[in-house]
Amino acid sequence: MSWLLPFPLLSAVLLLLWLLLNQSISPGHLVLGSVLSIVASWAMAALRPGKPGIRRPMAALHLMAVVLIDIFRSNIAVGRIIVHPQEPGANAGFMTIPLDMRSRHGLAVLSIIITSTPGTIWVNYDPAKSVLLLHVLDLVDKTVWIRTIKGRYERLLMEIFE
Amino acid sequence: MSTTGELPVWAALLTAFLVLTGAGVTLIGSIGLVRLGSFYARVHAPTLGTTLGMACILMGSALFFSVLEARPVTHEILIAIFVTLTTPVTLLLLVRAALYRDRIAGSTDVPPADAGDGSPPPENG
Numbered sequence: 001m002s003w004l005l006p007f008p009l010l011s012a013v014l015l016l017l018w019l020l021l022n023q024s025i026s027p028g029h030l031v032l033g034s035v036l037s038i039v040a041s042w043a044m045a046a047l048r049p050g051k052p053g054i055r056r057p058m059a060a061l062h063l064m065a066v067v068l069i070d071i072f073r074s075n076i077a078v079g080r081i082i083v084h085p086q087e088p089g090a091n092a093g094f095m096t097i098p099l100d101m102r103s104r105h106g107l108a109v110l111s112i113i114i115t116s117t118p119g120t121i122w123v124n125y126d127p128a129k130s131v132l133l134l135h136v137l138d139l140v141d142k143t144v145w146i147r148t149i150k151g152r153y154e155r156l157l158m159e160i161f162e
Numbered sequence: 163m164s165t166t167g168e169l170p171v172w173a174a175l176l177t178a179f180l181v182l183t184g185a186g187v188t189l190i191g192s193i194g195l196v197r198l199g200s201f202y203a204r205v206h207a208p209t210l211g212t213t214l215g216m217a218c219i220l221m222g223s224a225l226f227f228s229v230l231e232a233r234p235v236t237h238e239i240l241i242a243i244f245v246t247l248t249t250p251v252t253l254l255l256l257v258r259a260a261l262y263r264d265r266i267a268g269s270t271d272v273p274p275a276d277a278g279d280g281s282p283p284p285e286n287g
Contacts, residue, residue: 020236075187075214078206082194089203094273115250118191118209121202122250123257133273135257137206 004038006045011037052105056159063156070152071117078118081138093139094123097132097146101154106161113153120145173229177222184218191215200271201260205253212249216242 005011011034018033019025054060081088101107111122114134124133136145169177187210194207220238227235264272 017240020240023236071213075210078194078210079187079190082190082197082207082210087199088194089198089200089206092198092200092203092206094202096273111254112247112250115253116209116213116246118213119206121205121253121257123254123261135202135205137203 005041007041007051010044011041014040050104052103052161054160055162059156059159063153063160066152066156067113067117070148074118074120078137081119089137091139092135092137095134095136095139095142095145097134097149099125099130099132099150099154101158101162102130103158103161106154106157109161110149110153110157114149120149169226169230173225177226180218180222180225184215184220184222186215187211187218188215202257205257209249209253212245216245 014037015030015033018036019029022029022033099107099110101110107125111125114120114122119137121135122132123135125131126133132149134145134149139145191207191210194210195204198204198207220242224235224238261272265275
């Protein structure tokens with residue numbers, strides 16, 4: 001079976017996506033969506049990305065809730081900085097964080113979390129030193145950001161992917 | 163697009179609130195593009211529009227069409243997933259390009275290449 005479906009979860013999600021896009025579960029769309037999702041998973045296999053092992057689905061849900069709350073809070077924080085009367089962004093700066101996570105999939109998810117949260121942007125990760133370079137809009141206390149990223153995101157991501 | 167009835171008042175009010183809130187948040191993000199000083203600070207501003215702004219407008223849209231057509235409309239969830247997955251890639255590319263140029267130009271405002279970057283250092287002998 002694995003030659004036919006190298007990434008079963010990816011294929012399932014793609015099929016679901018196809019059906020949602022077309023708002024239909026007619027047999028025609030089921031067949032077309034299945035063919036497309038299987039061909040797409042072959043294309044993915046040709047890239048040889050390495051299989052992500054998702055260990056703890058509950059931890060993934062927990063992480064999603066934490067990230068949604070943080071995105072909401074940083075929206076308000078960044079909005080306040082922008083409408084602040086004098087010189088917005090005066091505290092912006094770069095900072096580095098040493099990471100313990102090695103999983104490529106975990107790092108990819110972390111980069112999306114950090115970049116899509118207003119106020120922080122993932123600039124670079126050095127795999128040799130496992131150091132992450134960030135740009136933060138409100139860089140007053142570095143330890144707060146280190147605690148947020150290591151304690152709130154990295155710990156859960158390591159539970160999920162490692 | 164088929165419609166089965168009038169939009170009730172509660173749905174109209176809630177839709178208006180969500181769309182206006184989303185538009186307001188996106189507007190603040192756009193003002194940030196003008197007000198913030200450096201390129202790296204400016205990159206943070208549009209993320210307001212791609213997170214909370216987008217979420218509010220999409221929730222308003224989903225509510226409006228779900229109530230109007232009397233069936234759950236789910237395209238908005240897909241839009242949210244696609245926007246969330248694609249904007250970080252664009253922002254990352256922009257920031258890295260800017261950092262690369264600043265380092266080549268020998269700017270002292272950005273961290274040097276050995277502070278965690280795999281890109282080549284400026285060639286100065």
